[in-house]
Each structure stands twice: as structure tokens, then as C-alpha cells.
Amino acid sequence: MMNRPSRTTVIFNNIPENWLVGIDLQFFNTNNILKGIKLIPDGIHILHFAKDQSSIRQGFYINAKEGDIILVYWDSQEEKILVDEEIGEININKELSKISEYYSFMINYPNDEHWEALTKYINIGQVAFILPKGKKIDSVLTSSDENNLLLDTLYKSSKSRNLSQDPIINSIIDQSNEEIKYTMINLDQTIRPNGNSIEKTKDSLDKSWFFQKILNSGFNDNENLLLSEFQQCYLNMIIFANYSSSIQWLKFLKILFNVKESIQERLNFFENFLDVLTIQFEKFQEDYIDEFINEEFLDKSISEFEYTVKEFEIRSLIKKIINLKNLLSLKFGIHITGFVEDDDEEAPVIVDI
Structure with missing residues (x-):
């Protein structure tokens, strides 16, 4: 086994071919040769995965440090991404022993001059608190704020029912470990x-x-x-x-x-x-x-x-x-026209994604 490579290294294991994989704002397709990403600089980064452009994208934050090695494994039976300790110690050690074989089949981190500024204030402890159990995020996760609003609406419309037995309300309450805890x-x-x-x-x-x-x-x-x-x-x-x-x-x-x-x-x-x-x-x-x-x-x-x-x-x-x-x-092509004192109406700000 080679000495730990410089910077941070991510090893891919069992990631299917032709997946859309990315780090930070960069995306690329997997193949049967690609073994991971190397020379990731220190700091906050985001690894993300999707079967294709129309699929749900999932991923997680990392706080890269010198000499770190991160193993990412696709569990085809459970159909989910596993990371490091989720994979099992024996499998991790097996993959680490092959890193010298894998290293030349890894892509270099695609540098982005703006990434450090985009993550300048991100606190990794706060990330861990905000993200749900498992520390992963995807396209469809909802926030605590949204779930609480929905619960409040259901409570108000369900006064005549036994709420403790309401399957819809209980399903929302059960999401407390699977929601984004924004302020x-x-x-x-x-x-x-x-x-x-x-x-x-x-x-x-x-x-x-x-x-x-x-x-x-x-x-x-x-x-x-x-x-x-x-x-x-x-x-x-x-x-x-x-x-x-x-x-x-x-x-x-x-x-x-x-x-x-x-x-x-x-x-x-x-x-x-x-x-x-x-x-x-x-x-x-x-x-x-x-x-x-x-x-x-x-x-x-x-x-x-x-x-x-x-x-x-x-x-x-x-x-x-x-x-x-x-x-x-x-x-x-967005031109800010200037302050209009008599315009007190709030413009709509969200359109469907």
C-alpha cells in the first residue's frame, strides 16, 4: 500500500457506468475505468451523484483535510450511496489497500477559482446540524419549516378527527430525522x-x-x-x-x-x-x-x-x-430600474423548479 496521497482522495466503488457524478460545481460521467477523484484541496466540498440529468440528485458535504481518504460505495440492493463507516471496516480496509492501483485511474480535482468564496463562511458543524440523519441531501428533501406549516394546516382542518391515529399526520411527524433543519x-x-x-x-x-x-x-x-x-x-x-x-x-x-x-x-x-x-x-x-x-x-x-x-x-x-x-x-439582462415609493405590493418570488 502506498503512503497516503496528498490532499484528499475520494475512491469510487461499484458506482454504475454513465452516472452523472460531480464535486462542487463540476459534473462528469462515470465509466468502468474511473476510480475516483484525487488532489481535492482542503476545505468544504460537496460530492453528488445522479443516474442521469432527469434523476434525483443526492450527495453530501465533506471537510477535506490533508491525507484524507473517503470511500463512496453504491449499494445496488438498497439503492443508496454509502460512505466510509456505513460500508463496513473490512471493505474499507480492502479498498484502501488498492489505492496505489486506483490512483492513476482517478481524475484530478477540477479547480474552480470561485469555490472558496462560495463556501467562505460555511461551518461544517452547522452543516451536520442542518442536514438530516445520515448527513446526506437530495433534490426532494423538505425543510422543518415546510413540514411544520403542513402539520399546522392539517391540525386546523382535522379538529374532529383523532389526530393520534391520523396516518398522514404521523407520516409527517416521522420525517423529523429526514428533513433539512434550516432556521x-x-x-x-x-x-x-x-x-x-x-x-x-x-x-x-x-x-x-x-x-x-x-x-x-x-x-x-x-x-x-x-x-x-x-x-x-x-x-x-x-x-x-x-x-x-x-x-x-x-x-x-x-x-x-x-x-x-x-x-x-x-x-x-x-x-x-x-x-x-x-x-x-x-x-x-x-x-x-x-x-x-x-x-x-x-x-x-x-x-x-x-x-x-x-x-x-x-x-x-x-x-x-x-x-x-x-x-x-x-x-x-436584468435591469434594476430604481426605487418606486408608491409600489407596496410584494411581487411573487418563487416559480416551480
Whole structure:
């Protein structure tokens, strides 16, 4: 057996031919020669698999470290991907003993200059908490928020029934270990419930109170953890086409583009947020944009944010907003027209994936 290879190595075992396999934002097809991926740099990465472009994509996050070797095995009987200890120690040791044979049949990690920025704030401990048991994610997993909303609706419509015996309700409750535990964000509760008339009027125009509430209750006042979840939502959305992740990502945008007071109090955070968002749009595939984002929503939200930072004369944010607008215009043909004070209607923001 050769010494452990440099960086991180992923070994493929029993992965069927002509599968669509990928790491990070890169995709390639498997064959009977390919044995894995080598020279993966340190840091957060996502491995993902699908039978073809129309199939459900599944995958998992890794925190690559020097000398790591990860074994990925397709269990054809159970029809699921197994990783490392799920495979069994004997089988792992058997594969590791062959790594010198496999190494020349592995592809080099396909470098992406933007990947480090796309994962800059991701906390692997938070990833482990958010993802369901088994730490895997796929295209159809739903969030706790969605399941709770569905449960609440069923409870309200089922008052006359014995809920403890209701198979539909029990099936949803049983998903608690198979759901994505994003931070709960209820956009119907952005106004403080016990506020006076002045505070409630302020909250209707400025989501700073709600932003601070989410930051405290969901992230222990840690701005980087909020950006970590924001980056996870984005990657789960564009890699796995996960609908729940697109909803959560857009919820963050609805809040962060509609604050006023917090911009001045947390200037560094909003500088980082705009940097993250700009690189996310830089990597958005052009044919994906209409699937996830409504142009009217972007126009209204960015225009309101731009109006605020210009009103406060925050030059660092003005420059970043201009860069974002230029990117949206040049890459997607989305032109941000400017703030319209009498337009109070919320544009629809989600279309089916």
C-alpha cells in the first residue's frame, strides 16, 4: 500500500457506468475505468451523484483535510450511496489497500477559482446540524419549516378527527430525522407582537427588528453563522435543485434587502453579504435564473436597498450595489430600474423548479 496521497482522495466503488457524478460545481460521467477523484484541496466540498440529468440528485458535504481518504460505495440492493463507516471496516480496509492501483485511474480535482468564496463562511458543524440523519441531501428533501406549516394546516382542518391515529399526520411527524433543519423564518411575523403603534409602523417599513430577532434566536448573534446558512441554501439550490433551499435563500434576501437601521449598525455584515451574493450570481447558470428568482422581486428589493444606502451615504455599499446591478444586467439582462415609493405590493418570488 502506498503512503497516503496528498490532499484528499475520494475512491469510487461499484458506482454504475454513465452516472452523472460531480464535486462542487463540476459534473462528469462515470465509466468502468474511473476510480475516483484525487488532489481535492482542503476545505468544504460537496460530492453528488445522479443516474442521469432527469434523476434525483443526492450527495453530501465533506471537510477535506490533508491525507484524507473517503470511500463512496453504491449499494445496488438498497439503492443508496454509502460512505466510509456505513460500508463496513473490512471493505474499507480492502479498498484502501488498492489505492496505489486506483490512483492513476482517478481524475484530478477540477479547480474552480470561485469555490472558496462560495463556501467562505460555511461551518461544517452547522452543516451536520442542518442536514438530516445520515448527513446526506437530495433534490426532494423538505425543510422543518415546510413540514411544520403542513402539520399546522392539517391540525386546523382535522379538529374532529383523532389526530393520534391520523396516518398522514404521523407520516409527517416521522420525517423529523429526514428533513433539512434550516432556521425558522416566518415572514408573516416581521412586526413585533407587543410593540406600540410607532414600533409597528416602523417594523412595517424596516425589517431591522425581525432581522435582529432571527440573528439572536437562530444564530446566537453570530453573523458568520447566518452567512453560513445563506451559502448552504444557495449551494443546495443550484447543485441539487432543492426547492426548500430556494425558499430559504429567498427568505434571507427578503429580510436583508429590506432593513434600514441595521445597515448602519452592522455595516461589515452587509458588506460581506453583498460580496457573497455577488459571487453567487456570478456562478448562477443563466438558464436557472428564471427557475429560482422573479425579476420583479429583484428589481424592487435591490432598488429599495440602494435607496437606503444612498440616503445614508454609505459609499462602500453603494459601490457593491452598483457592481451587483452591473453583473445582473450584463449576465442576465436584468435591469434594476430604481426605487418606486408608491409600489407596496410584494411581487411573487418563487416559480416551480
